[in-house]
Amino acid sequence: MHYKIADGIYWVGVVDWDIRNFHGFTYTTSRGTTYNAYLIVDEKPTLIDTVPQQFYDEMLANIKEIIKPEEIAYLIANHGELDHSGSVVNILKAAPKAKLVCSTHCQGTLKRYFGSRLGRDSAVATQDYQFDPQVVKTGQSIKIGKRTLKFIEAPMLHWPDSMFTYLPAVALAMAGAPAEALASSEPPAKHGSAQAGDETDAILFPNDAFGQHIASSARFADQIDETVLMDEAAKYFANILAPFGSLIVKKIEEVQKMNIPINMIAPSHGLIWRSDSGVPPQAGRTHQRINPGKIIQSYLDWSKGETNGGVVIVYETMWGGTAKLARALADGITAEGVKVNIYQVPGTDRSDIIKEILLNRGLLVGSSTHNNDMLPNLAGLLYDLSGLRIKGKIGAAFGCFGWAGGAIEAIEEELKETTVEVVNALPGVKFSPAPEEIAKTVEFGKDFARRVKAKNGTSSQK
Ligand code: FEO
Numbered sequence: 001m002h003y004k005i006a007d008g009i010y011w012v013g014v015v016d017w018d019i020r021n022f023h024g025f026t027y028t029t030s031r032g033t034t035y036n037a038y039l040i041v042d043e044k045p046t047l048i049d050t051v052p053q054q055f056y057d058e059m060l061a062n063i064k065e066i067i068k069p070e071e072i073a074y075l076i077a078n079h080g081e082l083d084h085s086g087s088v089v090n091i092l093k094a095a096p097k098a099k100l101v102c103s104t105h106c107q108g109t110l111k112r113y114f115g116s117r118l119g120r121d122s123a124v125a126t127q128d129y130q131f132d133p134q135v136v137k138t139g140q141s142i143k144i145g146k147r148t149l150k151f152i153e154a155p156m157l158h159w160p161d162s163m164f165t166y167l168p169a170v171a172l173a174m175a176g177a178p179a180e181a182l183a184s185s186e187p188p189a190k191h192g193s194a195q196a197g198d199e200t201d202a203i204l205f206p207n208d209a210f211g212q213h214i215a216s217s218a219r220f221a222d223q224i225d226e227t228v229l230m231d232e233a234a235k236y237f238a239n240i241l242a243p244f245g246s247l248i249v250k251k252i253e254e255v256q257k258m259n260i261p262i263n264m265i266a267p268s269h270g271l272i273w274r275s276d277s278g279v280p281p282q283a284g285r286t287h288q289r290i291n292p293g294k295i296i297q298s299y300l301d302w303s304k305g306e307t308n309g310g311v312v313i314v315y316e317t318m319w320g321g322t323a324k325l326a327r328a329l330a331d332g333i334t335a336e337g338v339k340v341n342i343y344q345v346p347g348t349d350r351s352d353i354i355k356e357i358l359l360n361r362g363l364l365v366g367s368s369t370h371n372n373d374m375l376p377n378l379a380g381l382l383y384d385l386s387g388l389r390i391k392g393k394i395g396a397a398f399g400c401f402g403w404a405g406g407a408i409e410a411i412e413e414e415l416k417e418t419t420v421e422v423v424n425a426l427p428g429v430k431f432s433p434a435p436e437e438i439a440k441t442v443e444f445g446k447d448f449a450r451r452v453k454a455k456n457g458t459s460s461q462k
Contacts, residue, residue, distance in 0.1 A: 002062040003219050005038070005272060006201045006264065008147075009167075012047070012062035013037040014055040017215045026384075027239045028351045031232060032215025035083055036268045038205060039066060040167070043145030044073035047098075048165055048205050049268055050087035059087060060094065069094040074144060077102040077133075078207035080109025080161045084268055089114050089129045100133040101142065103153055105161035107133050136163075146170060152258075154251050156244040158208040169202040169261060201274075202261040209248075210295045211269030212236050221271040221295075229271060231355070233295060236269070237302050238358035239351050242388040245303035252300060265292040302358060305392020309456040310339035311362030311449065314353055316378040317344070318368040321400035321432040326366055328438045329398065329426075332445020338362075338452055346377040354385060362452040363395035363420060365411045369428070372406035374399070374414075382414040389419055394455050396448060398426040398441075400433070423451060 003011040013036040022029045035051040037059055045067050051059045063069050072095035077085055080102075088110060092098055102110065114129045136142075141150040152164040212232035218224050241248060265273040273292040311333050317323045326342050333340040339360075343353050357363055365382065367374035374382075397411035405428045415422050426444045429437050 002039070002065050005219060005266065006203065008041045009201075009203065010039045010041070010062075010066055011036060011219055011266075011272075012039045012059055012066070014051045014058050014062075015215050015217070016052075016055070019215075022213065023240075026351075027213075028349050029213040030349070031213060031228075033213040033269050034215060036266065036270075036272075037084075038266060039063060039072075040144065040147065040149075041067060042147050045071050046074040046076060046144050046149065047072050047091060047095075048076045049078055049084045049207065050075075050091055052083050053086035053090065056087040056090045060090075070096065072098045074098060074142065074149075075100050076149070076165050076205075077106055077110065078163045078165055078205065079159060079268070080106045080113065081159060081208075082113065084207065085110060085113065092129070100131065101136055101151075102133050103137070103151075103161050103163045104135050105155070105159075106163065107131065107135055109159070109161045152251075152255065154206065154209065156247045157206070157251060158240060158244075162207055162209075164207065164209070164255075165205040166260060166262075167201075167203045167205070169263065201263045203264040203266055204255075204262050204292075205266050205268075207268045208240070209267065210265050210273065210292075210299065211267035212271060214270045216271065219272055221273045224271060230298070232270065233298065234302065234359055235351060235355035237299065238355045238388065238390065241299075242302070242358065242390050245389075245391060248299055248303045252296060262292055265295065303391075305390075307361040307392060307456070308339070308359050309452065310341070310360040311364065311452055312353070312356050312360045313340060313342045313364045313366070314357075314378070314381065315342070315344060315366035315399075316346070316368070316375040317366075317400075318370065318375070319400075319432070321429060322366045322368050322398070324433050324438065325398050325400065325426070325429060325441050326364075328433070328441035329364055329445040329448070332442040332447075333362075333449040333452075335442070336446050336449035336453070338449040340449075345381055350381050350384060353381060354388065354390075357385065357393065358390050361392070361394060361456055362448060363393050363415070364398060364448065365395060365415065366398040367407040367411060368399055369401035369405050369407040372404060374407040374410045379410075379414075382411070382418065386414060386418040391419065392455075393418075393420045394423065394448075394451055395420040396423045396425050396444075398428075398444075400429045400431060402431060421455075423448070 015034045017032045038048040040046045075098045136151045138153045150166045154162045154164050263275045275291045313326045315326045330340045367378045395415045397408045399407045408425045
């Protein structure tokens, strides 16, 4: 079912209620996700992005509720990853007159996935499509009728081929007639021309940027609980976009310098961010609107290493000794008035732990020694974390050993690789901590908390 998000602009994507792992098994999507595609009905109907190929029929049905697919004049491919480009060829075949619009890099991505001779992915049914796209660069635009679409290349948000599409606000016709209610699932009485009183909002279509993996019947961010929304937005940033933090800051600053109004951010996953500007009250809205500026500021904060100032303790244990140390550390940290949470691996979801590490300042990592090294599940977490290069953390290692150590040194090495500022470790404990070692561990926790507070005071980290 389609969903009207503004006058003449429709969500025609798909909700994936079932997906629980994304990017293979690198990211858990416990709340599912959506693949957002948007149809702009103007003199030259334009589709922005598509959906995975297995959902093509559902997207096509959504489009057919509004226009005949063959009327599509432009297909904007903001990104070549298959969750957005999987149905590009299908759409181009259903709309033979449609012009594909994409970045230079995206053209290359699509040819690799779908072009003749170069197609390698056996899951992709069509590998022989001959692309003839209109390649666009930052600052270029296309006029689709009364509206004009502008393009902003955004490499590494999420891939080198990524691009934002911006739709400036425009008064489409003479005022006087009431605008159609938002969120209507009714098709427009007539398409191809603006309705009296229509006004298009200023909308940024940034593809992966500002998204969240949430399956929902709601389409707008203000229609779900804000805590859930921001938690999933942070998880998405931590696990997908964190390595590109410096590029994100530059891109946001570049867009801010353009001084373009943004009343709505319509990402390719999850809920749409909108402000109150120019938008009439909507039936069914249960939460206060969240200005798009909130997610933009959150991206700046997360990219720069701003945190909530708390501590995350992550550990893996064989016989419980390292678990006792973790709890003693938490007691010391709590005594200093610093928030702390403990997560055991493999019992806690790795993607969720990485999100918590993003949001907190301190990171204490513990393991029993096993084969002169840390335990393997913890090693997997730290290996993943090292590639994400999350900024602004202070950390230390701890753990128990039997007859020879090794885990603490291995953890410290990995933390340094992860750009964590590592302080001296808690000395390793033989087998299981005695009461006096527990007391020393509590003191270590207090000292670590004071360091965290000091680092919080000198934030932001670059
Ligand atoms: Fe980079 Fe949602 O794909």
